[in-house]
Amino acid sequence: MxxxxxxxxxxxxxxxxxxxxxxxxxxxxxxxxxxxxxxxxxxxxxxxxxxxxxxxxxxTINEHAKIIVPSExxxxxxxxxxxxxxxxxxxxxxxxxxxxxxxxxxxxxxxxxxxxxxxxxxxxxxxxxxxxxxxxxxxxxxxxxxxxxxxxxxxxxxxxxxxxxxRLCNECKFTTGFWARNAGVRSQSWRGKSRSSNIGTANVPVVKGRQRRCHDSTERYFPGLFPVAADAEYPWRWKIYREENCDWWTLWSIRCPGCGTWQERAAFRKGSGYGVKATPADPDEFRQAGWDGPHFEDWRCNSCFVTSVGKEELGRQLFAFWKKLADFEITMFNQLLPVGWYAVDGIERATEGKHSWEQIVKQDSVSSQLLRRIPDGKEIAKMDVEQRRHYYGVLKRWLDGLDGPTAVLSEVMDRHWFRPWSKEYLILEKRIEDLGACTKILEADTDRLVRFALDGSASRV
Ligand SMILES: [Zn+2]
Ligand SMILES: [Zn+2]
Ligand SMILES: [Zn+2]
Structure with a gap:
């Protein structure tokens, strides 16, 4: 040329x-x-x-209207x-x-x-x-x-x-004052319609990001700390409008006021187990007494935190954070475990006397025929895990022997979460056990949490 x-x-x-x-x-x-x-x-x-x-x-936005974190x-x-x-x-x-x-x-x-x-x-x-x-x-x-x-x-x-x-990146929006002009949480309308989806203060922008599919809050706030099992190994969650075992949790990018690096909310050891929609501006606990705001200016990422308080204290706080989340999940699953038993007592009426819990137990085995009295659903609900599991086995054998449980049991299937409960009872039990085991592992080795927090795994957006 x-x-x-x-x-x-x-x-x-x-x-x-x-x-x-x-x-x-x-x-x-x-x-x-x-x-x-x-x-x-x-x-x-x-x-x-x-x-x-x-x-x-x-x-892209997927078919569930979620903005997903791409795998590539x-x-x-x-x-x-x-x-x-x-x-x-x-x-x-x-x-x-x-x-x-x-x-x-x-x-x-x-x-x-x-x-x-x-x-x-x-x-x-x-x-x-x-x-x-x-x-x-x-x-x-x-x-x-x-x-x-x-x-x-x-x-x-x-x-x-x-x-x-x-188009500007989050940091350029920060240096050019975009977030400061759009800081939302302190405005009087923060619960109103005009609340922007990006919250935070002029100095600490808190920006809504993509959504990640997680089975529970421990997976959401400690991503990758423990391997994620196949979907079928997670029980359904008890939620208004939904009964699914997995959900899309919103990720938040927060500019750490200590070091100025943008990190995911999980790197700040803040979050709760109760809702996928909870924003970082919401209190960690449901109805926290005396809560007067998120105070983003006091938030510190794991690296800043370890510099000021040391590894031991970081480990202690990370463990407390884990335990709070795991205990929440365990409590919730423990509440789910007995629910289906309340539906069992309704079998007789729903089948117009064709079947009843007493008859189901009696025809299950010779040994149960010898029982002087068959405990009803309400009593079983109050039993300990081992005893309950025995009766679950009885119920499950009967359900599996039916041609179509829905046809036989009609509305019982939809009462007290009976459908997911009767299918996933053992998965629930196992998940409770697994979460407890994870807590024990971490309690004995808080270093593992510190390593996890400092290698950036928690802060990945
Ligand atoms: Zn020249
Ligand atoms: Zn930029
Ligand atoms: Zn920091």
């Missing part, structure tokens, strides 16, 4: 992408001076680069620090709004070339004005209209990715 006359070079340059324009400007002195790349061209190159497969796809690395460009960095350093809006998303190859922005023009700033300004006049939605639709594409898709392709030059 260097052998071409200068006026031809000047004609060719606008037909390069920003990436090739910058590369050419870096090949030699001549092109560096001719092209004289500006910040905008470096920025445009970065926005071209983030669309390359090596930076991963996009952050996904990175985006920050147009303030001019770097391509992991998605975890951005808030949801910066990645999910149509104009901030990575545009596909057939979109308008992806078809754009570098807007290099020879001449001074005035010449460049005039060229940009002319481009803007031609770059209307109407023109775009006319030029790209085809029978196999809808107008709404064309509108989307026109808009997608066009505001990426305003």
């Amino acid at each position: 260097i052998s071409l006359p200068l006026d031809i070079q000047v004609l060719i340059l606008p037909f390069l992408t920003s990436t090739s324009l910058i590369s050419l400007s870096q090949t030699n002195h001549h092109f560096r001076h001719l092209i004289d790349p500006q910040r905008k061209q470096f920025l445009d190159r970065l926005l071209e680069l983030e669309c390359l497969p090596e930076y991963g796809g996009e952050i 690395p996904v990175s985006y460009a920050c147009t303030h620090c001019l770097k391509i960095i992991p998605h975890t350093r951005f808030d949801n809006h910066a990645l999910l709004r149509l104009r901030f998303r990575k545009p596909p190859p057939e979109s308008r922005v992806r078809q754009r070339l570098c807007d290099w023009t020879s001449g001074d700033a005035k010449a460049r300004g005039l060229k940009r004005q002319a481009d803007l006049r031609n770059d209307t939605l109407e023109n775009w639709i006319n030029q790209n209209f085809a029978s196999d594409i809808t107008v709404s898709r064309l509108q989307e392709l026109y808009k997608i990715g066009t505001h990426r030059n305003r």
